[in-house]
Amino acid sequence: MEPSGGLRRSGLRRSSAHLEIDGQSEDGEHKPSYQTEVRGQSSEFMTQAMEARVLTTPCGLGEQGLRQVLVDVMEEVKQSVELDGGGAGLLHTLLSSTWLQALLQAFECLHRFKRQSPTPALTYASGLSLQLLIDIRSLSGCSDEAKELYRLLRRPNVQALFSAHDSVALRDYEPVLPPMPQEIPPDEEATRTVCLVKNKQPLGATIKRNEITGEIFVARVIHGGLAERSGLLNAGDRILEVNGFVVDGMEPEQVIQTVQARSHGTIMFKVVPITERPVHSQTMLYMRAMADYSPQQDPSIPCADAGMGFQRGDVLEVVDQSDALWWQAKKLPSTGGCAGLVPSANLLRRKQREHWWSQPYQLHSCTQTLSTVEEEDMMSIDDKCVEADEEAFDSVELREEEGEFSSSGGLYIAGFRRSLRQCRRRSHSTTQPSCSTRCPASTALSSPYEEVVRYQRGAGETHRLVALIGASGVGVNELRRRLIASDPDHFQGATPHTTRAPRSHEENGREYNFISREVFDNMVYNNRFLEYGEFQGSLYGTSIQAVKDVLTAGKICVIDIEPNAIQAVRTHELKAYIVFIKPPSAERLRETRQEAVITNDNHANRPFKDQDLVDLEEASRRLESHYCQFFDRVMLNEELGPSTAQLLGAAQQAQDLPQWVPAAWIRPPQES
Numbered sequence: 001m002e003p004s005g006g007l008r009r010s011g012l013r014r015s016s017a018h019l020e021i022d023g024q025s026e027d028g029e030h031k032p033s034y035q036t037e038v039r040g041q042s043s044e045f046m047t048q049a050m051e052a053r054v055l056t057t058p059c060g061l062g063e064q065g066l067r068q069v070l071v072d073v074m075e076e077v078k079q080s081v082e083l084d085g086g087g088a089g090l091l092h093t094l095l096s097s098t099w100l101q102a103l104l105q106a107f108e109c110l111h112r113f114k115r116q117s118p119t120p121a122l123t124y125a126s127g128l129s130l131q132l133l134i135d136i137r138s139l140s141g142c143s144d145e146a147k148e149l150y151r152l153l154r155r156p157n158v159q160a161l162f163s164a165h166d167s168v169a170l171r172d173y174e175p176v177l178p179p180m181p182q183e184i185p186p187d188e189e190a191t192r193t194v195c196l197v198k199n200k201q202p203l204g205a206t207i208k209r210n211e212i213t214g215e216i217f218v219a220r221v222i223h224g225g226l227a228e229r230s231g232l233l234n235a236g237d238r239i240l241e242v243n244g245f246v247v248d249g250m251e252p253e254q255v256i257q258t259v260q261a262r263s264h265g266t267i268m269f270k271v272v273p274i275t276e277r278p279v280h281s282q283t284m285l286y287m288r289a290m291a292d293y294s295p296q297q298d299p300s301i302p303c304a305d306a307g308m309g310f311q312r313g314d315v316l317e318v319v320d321q322s323d324a325l326w327w328q329a330k331k332l333p334s335t336g337g338c339a340g341l342v343p344s345a346n347l348l349r350r351k352q353r354e355h356w357w358s359q360p361y362q363l364h365s366c367t368q369t370l371s372t373v374e375e376e377d378m379m380s381i382d383d384k385c386v387e388a389d390e391e392a393f394d395s396v397e398l399r400e401e402e403g404e405f406s407s408s409g410g411l412y413i414a415g416f417r418r419s420l421r422q423c424r425r426r427s428h429s430t431t432q433p434s435c436s437t438r439c440p441a442s443t444a445l446s447s448p449y450e451e452v453v454r455y456q457r458g459a460g461e462t463h464r465l466v467a468l469i470g471a472s473g474v475g476v477n478e479l480r481r482r483l484i485a486s487d488p489d490h491f492q493g494a495t496p497h498t499t500r501a502p503r504s505h506e507e508n509g510r511e512y513n514f515i516s517r518e519v520f521d522n523m524v525y526n527n528r529f530l531e532y533g534e535f536q537g538s539l540y541g542t543s544i545q546a547v548k549d550v551l552t553a554g555k556i557c558v559i560d561i562e563p564n565a566i567q568a569v570r571t572h573e574l575k576a577y578i579v580f581i582k583p584p585s586a587e588r589l590r591e592t593r594q595e596a597v598i599t600n601d602n603h604a605n606r607p608f609k610d611q612d613l614v615d616l617e618e619a620s621r622r623l624e625s626h627y628c629q630f631f632d633r634v635m636l637n638e639e640l641g642p643s644t645a646q647l648l649g650a651a652q653q654a655q656d657l658p659q660w661v662p663a664a665w666i667r668p669p670q671e672s
């Protein structure tokens with residue numbers, strides 16, 4: 001029981017029933033009030049019965065006494081017990097408890113004493129009379145009244161009266177309080193009865209056992225769960241009983257079974273609350289998962305049922321980071337339910353390193369054989385391309401270019417050169433191919449979560465770069481070309497650089513920026529390229545500046561990239577919106593790609609074969625499975641018309657609607 005100074009009337013509330021017994025004397029003086037907490041849900045009729053009782057109880061407790069109020073309450077509770085086995089029974093047990101009765105007796109005793117106790121007029125009357133006698137004698141000429149007072153004070157009977165007064169005033173007349181009942185366990189007053197009403201939802205708390213003492217504790221309270229919402233159970237509380245069963249020495253599983261025995265209805269815990277409650281600071285932290293996690297496959301999770309699985313790309317709202325190892329989070333879009341346990345960034349990184357239980361999307365090629373095999377796969381395709389007739393590529397390039405001129409009414413759309421696309425397959429990202437930075441996968445390993453924030457481009461800001469990515473042959477370039485052609489004043493590609501000599505029809509700065517190998521090398525050295533590569537002895541690359549030129553001209557820059565360039569475009573200044581172009585099913589591919597041509601085999605520009613469709617599906621699946629966490633949008637390229645319209649919508653939404661972006665993009669440049 002803890003005193004409180006409020007003036008509340010007693011009552012049981014409907015959903016979180018407090019029994020509050022307050023006092024106010026008839027003369028309006030505040031009396032100490034006592035509050036016993038029995039939270040939980042009492043039944044409707046109990047609530048009404050108690051509230052009715054309260055309303056008819058006179059305010060002043062002086063005459064009737066607290067115990068009388070309690071006796072009345074108990075009488076009503078007794079009648080309700082037969083009707084309601086939950087809340088009423090609990091309240092009856094509480095009000096009948098010996099310790100509560102003893103405390104109320106002590107309270108009444110003190111209350112009576114405070115009202116009736118005589119208080120001395122002076123603490124030392126003899127001393128004051130002596131002082132007066134001395135003062136009067138020291139006067140040179142005193143009045144008759146002063147002489148009279150002097151005579152009175154010197155009388156032996158008056159002196160005896162003062163002396164008697166002083167000895168009475170000095171004595172201690174504190175009341176003797178009734179003894180506390182012997183049978184109360186010493187720590188009984190430190191326990192709390194917590195009553196929660198379960199309605200088929202989980203309790204939202206985990207428990208642990210002290211292996212030495214066998215004591216059971218609340219290990220963690222899950223955010224948004226029943227226990228957390230009640231505010232009555234805290235991590236560190238020691239559980240003594242569950243529904244009347246003593247739990248000390250029980251296996252945690254047995255305790256859980258006892259709790260789970262009731263899928264709904266009242267569960268009563270007797271707990272010793274933790275003395276120092278942890279301070280919860282509400283965090284508004286959002287993280288994009290850069291790794292997959294499955295609690296069911298993680299033997300180290302403290303409670304798999306409380307765990308929450310996620311996949312790369314999921315955005316998590318982290319609601320509790322108080323535990324260094326296990327955070328609590330909700331997956332967005334959140335339906336407002338219970339949070340789940342997820343490994344902290346450090347723990348997940350450690351697990352990824354161990355990686356014996358999980359499948360991180362792509363371990364770095366230094367450490368994982370699979371990745372190496374896949375890379376070799378791609379290289380072998382590359383080699384085949386290189387072996388193909390050089391003239392074939394040149395003629396394709398020329399034809400494309402002519403097509404672009406004619407289809408766009410004299411408009412030239414840069415950046416579609418076949419040779420550039422071919423050279424990409426052995427390309428480099430802007431960061432030099434050091435082992436740790438070359439592929440985005442390595443970054444994800446060091447950072448399994450990426451903090452994200454909601455971002456919407458401001459009116460005066462440049463547009464976000466739109467970067468398309470997809471397996472070769474899926475239609476990335478076809479869609480990009482159609483998007484730009486649909487509104488060339490609004491969309492534009494970035495003009496690539498090459499060391500190749502210009503052809504007769506080519507203009508510097510239109511098809512390519514033609515530069516010397518020396519200049520190209522210098523640009524590579526200074527990290528000026530998003531990606532670059534070599535094809536048939538010439539270097540090709542897309543520079544950051546070429547993209548920025550389009551953006552600063554107020555247009556939306558649309559480029560296509562290889563996975564190696566993902567990291568290079570995900571920057572504060574480009575804020576790339578990455579669209580993954582996905583093929584439809586093999587059957588739909590066959591139907592829609594009747595007129596399509598492919599250039600990723602020994603032959604350039606030949607019709608799709610069945611095996612091409614199978615390969616395309618497989619390459620696309622691999623690409624998605626490795627890099628999906630970086631995709632802002634996944635788009636199916638089924639039929640060209642609707643797909644172009646869909647891409648147009650996505651590119652526009654990237655500029656106009658709020659999107660999750662890495663928090664580092666939004667922070668001031670020096671912090672990112």
Ligand SMILES: Nc1ncnc2c1ncn2[C@@H]1O[C@H](COP(=O)(O)OP(=O)(O)OP(=O)(O)O)[C@@H](O)[C@H]1O
Pocket residue numbers: 421470471472473474475476477478479592593594595596597598599600637638639640643
């Ligand atoms: N939705 C579609 N329906 C029919 N044909 C399509 C569709 N999308 C693309 N194509 C055709 O498929 C072929 C390959 O497309 P595209 O050249 O755009 O592929 P890509 O993804 O850029 O790959 P690469 O860089 O290897 O050429 C082209 O002939 C293109 O016209």
